[in-house]
Amino acid sequence: MRQTSLHFPDTVQSVVASARNGPLIAAAATLWISDTDKVLDVTYGKGNFWTEFQPEHFTSHDLAIDGVDFRNLPESDGSVDVLVFDPPYIPQGGRDTSTIQDFLSAYGLHDAPKTDVDLFVWIGEGITEACRVLAPRGRLFVKCADFVHGGKYIPGRHRIVELAELAELEQVDEFVHFSGTGPQPPRPRQLHSRRAHSFLCVFQKL
Numbered sequence: 001m002r003q004t005s006l007h008f009p010d011t012v013q014s015v016v017a018s019a020r021n022g023p024l025i026a027a028a029a030t031l032w033i034s035d036t037d038k039v040l041d042v043t044y045g046k047g048n049f050w051t052e053f054q055p056e057h058f059t060s061h062d063l064a065i066d067g068v069d070f071r072n073l074p075e076s077d078g079s080v081d082v083l084v085f086d087p088p089y090i091p092q093g094g095r096d097t098s099t100i101q102d103f104l105s106a107y108g109l110h111d112a113p114k115t116d117v118d119l120f121v122w123i124g125e126g127i128t129e130a131c132r133v134l135a136p137r138g139r140l141f142v143k144c145a146d147f148v149h150g151g152k153y154i155p156g157r158h159r160i161v162e163l164a165e166l167a168e169l170e171q172v173d174e175f176v177h178f179s180g181t182g183p184q185p186p187r188p189r190q191l192h193s194r195r196a197h198s199f200l201c202v203f204q205k206l
Helices: 022-032 100-107 116-133 156-166
Strands: 015-017 038-041 057-060 080-085 134-144 147-149 152-154 169-178 197-205
Touching: 015 022, 022 134, 022 169, 022 197, 080 116, 116 134, 116 156, 134 156, 134 169, 156 169, 156 197
Parallel strands: 015 169, 038 057, 038 080, 080 134
Antiparallel strands: 134 197, 147 152, 169 197
16 A cells, blocks of 8 residues: 555646645655655755655665765665655856855755766766665656756756666656746846756666
């Protein structure tokens, strides 16, 4: 029997409109987390995923809190039923603003890669480690997004799916998180559409 969130409707839709991550995870949990599953959250920084749904058997790691890197987990092989992974979506690049240090501290991004190529290498290592600790038929939730970096559109979701397939994971579901955007920054000409959504991809270990 699957667990359900008290705050989520009986019919789970693929698009979740919310400013927060909690309803998104509740939707996925309704379908993909059972009451006996061992759930591990290796979200890098403040993900705030579990405001609408709390697993019965839950462990979390955060580099900033317990020093555990998602690429080198202490869990034994095949010991986890569901692993939730919310890596940084976008490389740091050369950004240097008055608020960037507060942002990096909140989300544990001080050592995040500065280029998109390095970012996906980094995420790929996390997915490989997730596969190691997942039990057979275990599920991996990955939060991801497309983004613009250095003036170039990067299909982040597509890259994540490719990395998961290389790790012999099968995509079994996908949720679109529509969170909206803030005001458009001033610029002479907008070159790409504003990213008003992200994705939660659900993979299963083969």
